[in-house]
Amino acid sequence: MLSTEVLDRTVQELVDLLGKENVLTEMRHKVTRSASCSPFPVQRWKDHLPDIVVLPSTTEDVVGIVKIANKYKVPIVPRGGGSGLADGAVPLKHGIVIDIKKMNQILEIDEENMTVTVQTGINLLRLNEVLGKLGYWHPDDPAGYINATVGGRIGCSGLSLVGSGHGHTRDLVVSLKHVLPTGEVIHVGEGGGKKIRKSAVGYRLKDLFIGHQGTLGIATEAVLEIFPRPEAVFPAFFAFKSFEENYKAVYKLGTSGLKTLSALIMYDERKIEYLKRDDEAFIPLRDDDRSVICTVLYGTNAEVNEAKKVIFKIAKECGGRYLGQEMSEGDWASRHDRYHIPFHGRRADGQVVLLSWHCEDAAINYSELPRVKEKWHKIVNKYVEKHDGIFDNWGMFMYTANAYKPWGDYLVEIDIGVNELAMTEEIWQDWLKMKEEIAKVVVEHEGTISCCHGGTRPGDEEVVIYEELGPNGNYELMKKIKKLLDPNNIMNPNKYLLDNAYKEE
């Protein structure tokens, strides 16, 4: 926490800059910005309370805030929807939370060059409501779509569920305006262009400022890709008698050459068991349906009609049973709703308990999926058994993660029900151990510990730093960049354990 003197001076200067109504110090405003969606022991919520919450409206406001923070060496954490699952928006060291949600204006829709320029506090739902009226679409489509702001997507470098057809966040951001940790404003894209998608000039700095979890500054405006709204969207779900059949089918579908294939998602046996048991929205499957694949086509009517035939042929040859239009359209339509509310889990004796959702994610090559799946379930089941009714294994999804190509690597997710209210210190420590074990499996199989959420979570962060990024020299370079750009270590301090950059001389 800040000393009273520093706090008072900082608040006064922020009020002078932004007006009283945009500088919040009351407990109710701070509490709602102290956590994100990932589990945390409820009794420890005060650990990460911000001292001050500010609501800027412009890039100039953000510059002013950053300058004040540097003057008093107060930590700053940018926060969008707070739905990031790697605790990125959690103010580990208190200080100022910059809530960007008032920066939510659409600044330009350029139909000639197919871009939209926005302030980064806009959320994806609202952006697409406006674009939709004009016949366009910004296809960054995470399951957490409703909460996610453009800034949060940039902060996390997210995965879009339709990224295999349309690209992911990093591919859909053409350029961005960014406030550096010392308050200078830069605009990074391809070369010096704002709406140029390909340049051979200079360094590719845009990528440095996507996925840094707010450790290298704050994106205030972004130029984004827009697409014509697709004429046809066709989801088709197929059930298989085993995960092995599904796994072979996904390869054949992914490498079929269909340009309209925007997503392939596998549901493993455990996920199907969970859905049959608890998810009333899911249309019941037959007893021998053990694994499901979701295929989704986006394109013109003519393209999609032809592609459908290919999908049905391959799925049938591989042993898939079509689950029908109602189930397919219904489940695809609910992709943004899943897991927003506490679900129920079961204890071993069948008793229902209220649990909220958490997921561990990784990017894994296709060849490694079966072994990673087996190992992850073994780890999670061990802890579920130990803490019956507090953790529950809700199975795995595997999504194609390669941009514009539905093959090669997959976002692998294991969903875990957690009773946060019952999480004692001992259970919290076990939770961290479970995450660490899960992360180590990813390194063993040459994957990356997070495909879309980020590697800043307690539990797996150390594995990220010392086993994934350390051995290849990446962490050393990250520390140098951090110290160079943020000499006072004010931007989201100690995420990625980057306080290390300031300890060594």
Ligand SMILES: Cc1cc2nc3c(=O)[nH]c(=O)nc-3n(C[C@H](O)[C@H](O)[C@H](O)COP(=O)(O)OP(=O)(O)OC[C@H]3O[C@@H](n4cnc5c(N)ncnc54)[C@H](O)[C@@H]3O)c2cc1C
């Ligand atoms: C139910 C559910 C489903 C989800 N499904 C997906 C999914 O399918 N794909 C996926 O990728 N993610 C998914 N997520 C995670 C989450 O929705 C995304 O990571 C999203 O990008 C977070 O946006 P946000 O605005 O909530 O970000 P926040 O949580 O507020 O912030 C995320 C990070 O970005 C930083 N940040 C915020 N704004 C800025 C800015 N302007 N400049 C720089 N850094 C900034 C923060 O400091 C933090 O480190 C899901 C989450 C939930 C709860």
